Structures are given as structure tokens and as C-alpha cells.
Amino acid sequence: xxxxxxxxxxxxxxxxxxxxxxxxxxxxxxxxxxxxxxxxxxxxxxxxxxxxxxxxxxxxxxxxxxxxxxx
Numbered sequence: 001x002x003x004x005x006x007x008x009x010x011x012x013x014x015x016x017x018x019x020x021x022x023x024x025x026x027x028x029x030x031x032x033x034x035x036x037x038x039x040x041x042x043x044x045x046x047x048x049x050x051x052x053x054x055x056x057x058x059x060x061x062x063x064x065x066x067x068x069x070x071x
Contacts, residue, residue, distance in 0.1 A: 040061070044061070
């Protein structure tokens with residue numbers, strides 16, 4: 001790995017909007033450590049097959065998708 005970044009809980013304030021992305025065609029390996037609540041959210045999202053199911057999952061987990069503003 002050429003770029004290896006470790007973030008600790010104190011590095012990013014709770015509630016900070018975030019996303020993950022690769023910046024080239026090489027892909028990336030990501031190790032994510034998450035709370036059981038976030039793990040349940042991710043698992044539920046993987047099982048949702050419609051927009052309505054996904055919306056219900058987000059609501060059930062008191063979470064939401066934030067759409068970035070252009071600019």
C-alpha cells in the first residue's frame with residue numbers, strides 16, 4: 001500500500017458527514033472498525049432491494065444520506 005491512513009475516533013468529530021472513495025483504477029483495501037449499530041445499518045442496507053426498503057433502513061437506524069452540494 002502506498003497511501004495508508006489511520007483515523008482514530010478523536011480525529012473526526014461524531015456526526016461528521018463522510019464517504020469513502022478510491023482515486024484511481026487500482027482500487028483499495030479498506031479496514032473499517034465500526035460500532036455494532038453501524039454494522040447493523042450496513043448489513044440492513046445490503047439486504048434492502050428497493051428505494052423504499054433503503055429509506056426504511058435509514059429511518060430505522062436514525063441515519064440519512066446527505067447529498068453533496070455542487071461547488
